[in-house]
Amino acid sequence: MASPRLPAAISAPFEARTWRALGYVLIGLPLSVCWFALSVAFVSAGAGLLITFLGVPILAGALAMCRGFGAVERARARALLDFDVKAPEPVRGKTGGAFSWMGAMLKNGASWRHLLYAILHMPWAIFGFTVTVALWGWGWSLFTYPLWQWVFPAYVGQDGIQLYGDGTHNFYLDSPFETGVTSAIGLLFVLVGPWVLRGIVAVDRLLVSGLLGPSRLASRVTELESDRGLVVDTAAADLRRIERDLHDGPQARLASLAMDLGLAKEKLAEDPKAAAVMVDEAHGEVKVALQELRDLARGIHPAVLTDRGLDAALSSVASRCAVPVSVDVDLPARPVAAIEGIAYFTVSELLQNVSKHARARRAWVDVWRAGDRLMLQVRDDGVGGAEAAAGRSLAGLSDRVGAVDGVLAVDSPAGGPTTVTVELPWRA
Structure with missing residues (x-):
């Protein structure tokens, strides 16, 4: 029997994901300061020298340096946040020479986005570092206060943490009740800290994906x-x-x-x-x-599809299936021939899979329009276990559907039933 899991609110401070995110934020500050200082220095020098030819190679080199910073940041996000962002296309000059490369670098939008990341990330890194260290430092120190409260009378010469003092009146957290309340407040900070940290690294993810990855x-x-x-x-x-x-x-x-x-x-x-x-x-x-x-x-391409549309064509396919098939087509109009053809052959191949592999008693085909999407769904009461893995017929279907910006989703647990849902763009 699997052991019961702790609620997420309690287990969050102890999860590896939280500590990796903490490491990401702590490392991010010194790196961002380095990126900011080098980028501003070299770009300022290059921009200032643009009146002479020396500014062009310095500015191009600064942008190339920023792309190197971006590679480090993508690797850091991949290792600590489990967030993989593809690198943008490398910069290549048309003729292959140094001048061509410099021109391509200066005209490359991804390079300028890397520079923008180096400039914008430093203030955010300072904010994230400050908030994270404050929350974690205060949270864990207050939470563990009952364990180290003895340090004050032993080495500092006072009864505990001083909340107030004016020379005549002093207030220390030293009684069992006050120590317990302090620890409870610290526990609250400890429990809240991971969620604040995750919100901070969520912004980092947006910066990395938006500025360091390929453009849309x-x-x-x-x-x-x-x-x-x-x-x-x-x-x-x-x-x-x-x-x-x-x-x-x-x-x-x-x-x-x-x-x-x-x-x-x-x-x-x-x-x-x-x-x-x-x-x-x-x-x-x-x-x-x-x-x-x-x-x-x-x-x-069946003539019945051209002449009478999906309803008649899919009914014809269903009549040749090895199991009884119910077909329900509810379309206000016909999509373009290309989408209609893909829908027809997709349902045909899915029904062939039902006949050959599903060991089903019945199958159902539903076709309808939802907004700007043509929806197809093929269900059966067979043994399940269908997968859109590489080398399977469903993988080939998924590729064909994806070629026209469609989506194929398979829900087929072991023992069945199987439901394959396909979304295609509606292009009337």
């Missing part, structure tokens, strides 16, 4: 480049699949059909009955080839 535009460009590569790879894989299906299915069947018809043509004069049998068999092969072509065309 750069992150978005990187994401779009990744999505573009995924779309290209997916399209190439689909083309290979279509080529393989055509080669192994209708193409091979039609080649065999051509040979059978050639043999039937040769036998037509000498053995009409055998030729008729061969033609009849060829007719059956034609029907099978046509069905394979229809299935292949449906796999590329």
